[in-house]
Amino acid sequence: MSNITRRSRYFTGPLAQLENKSTGNYDIAVYREFEELGNISFFDYTWVFGDSLGALADKHLLNSVLWWKILEINPTITDPFDIEPGTVIRIPYVNR
Numbered sequence: 258m259s260n261i262t263r264r265s266r267y268f269t270g271p272l273a274q275l276e277n278k279s280t281g282n283y284d285i286a287v288y289r290e291f292e293e294l295g296n297i298s299f300f301d302y303t304w305v306f307g308d309s310l311g312a313l314a315d316k317h318l319l320n321s322v323l324w325w326k327i328l329e330i331n332p333t334i335t336d337p338f339d340i341e342p343g344t345v346i347r348i349p350y351v352n353r
Contacts, residue, residue: 275335277336278339279339297330297349298349298350299330299347299348299350300347300348301345301346301347301348302317302345302346302348303343303344303345303346304340304341304343304344304345304346305342306342308340308342309324310327310328310337311324313348314326314327317348318349318351319351324337327347327349330347330349331346334346
């Protein structure tokens with residue numbers, strides 16, 4: 258399990274215990290805070306096998322490190338490593 262560093266915006270966030278459907282174990286997660294979607298322009302994207310949030314952020318947000326921006330506007334994604342192909346997600350437009 259990785260640690261949340263002190264510079265992370267989630268460092269002091271409240272914790273949740275979520276079931277990992279792959280293993281049947283429970284993992285500790287930090288509740289995420291979400292922006293109001295009224296302030297964010299986005300487009301829908303259908304997830305395909307082999308996708309990753311980092312690769313999508315690199316392609317659409319021009320920086321793979323910004324994968325968390327995709328995660329933040331998709332509150333139904335609880336495990337960014339277990340997104341089923343066919344799932345429609347939101348990808349924010351980058352300001353160019």
